[in-house]
Amino acid sequence: MQTYKTFIGGKWVETGKLLDVTEKYTGEVFAKVPLCDTSSVDLAVNSAQEAFDEFKKTPAYTRSQILQKAADLILKRKDEIATVICKEAGKAWKYSIGEVIRGYETFKFASCEAMRIHGETVPLDASVSGTNRVGYYIRVPMGVIAAITPFNFPLNLVAHKVAPAIASGNTIVLKPASTTPVTALILAEILQEAGLPE
Structure with missing residues (x-):
């Protein structure tokens, strides 16, 4: 059985209380994950706000x-992640592997989109007063994104929130479903290894 810490500000942090994660086929506990309290959430939000400035x-x-x-x-790590999805979500192997492939694609798409986030110019000469004038807008990061994800797609629905937030220059605080949190913690390991700043 593996015991996890929570990922806050680029560091693995103990929260004190742990939550059992059960394998859906056997009912056995296969992992323990942090149960975050108000102070943990405050720390996560404050860390994300500080990180956003950079x-x-x-x-x-x-x-x-x-x-x-x-x-x-x-x-x-597709086999490892698919195995965890099978255990914590109770999905068949075929669907778990499919979800991992879709999670891969979601991050790949976000990687491409990160370089396509830009503004637009708007000619203003539809009005007499707009002759020889052009308006424009640019897209800028918003700040800290709060994300809460359900149990049914523990990788892909997390990916659909995390990857676009990163692509657009935002920081994120994620609360995965309490029945399927291990996949999100593995994704945090992956993002840390990929070079996501603290």
């Missing part, structure tokens, strides 16, 4: 590289 300046190509490396690591 991360929002991260160039698109760097965010893209981090996401591509994460995609590659998901693929490299």
Whole structure:
């Protein structure tokens, strides 16, 4: 049985209380994960806000590289992740592998999109007063993203929140489903290895 810590501010932190994660086929506990309290959430949000001040300046190509490396690591660890999905979500192997492939694709797509996030110019000459004028807008990171994900796709629905947040220069605080948290913790390991700043 593996015991996990929670991932806050680029560090693995103990929260004190642990939650049992059961294998859906046998009912046996196969992992213990941190049960976060209010102080843990405050620490996560404050850490994400502090990190945002620097991360929002991260160039698109760097965010893209981090996401591509994460995609590659998901693929490299596909059997391990699929096994965890089978255990904690009770999915058949075929669907678990399919979800891992989809998670890989989601990170790959986000890697590409990181380099395509830009603004647009708008000609203003539809109005007489707009002759020889052009308006424009740019897209900028918003800040800390709060994400809560359900149990039924423990990798892919997490990926659909985490990858776009990173691609667009935001930081994120994720609360995965309490019945399927291990997959999200493995993804945190992958993102750390991929070079996501603290």
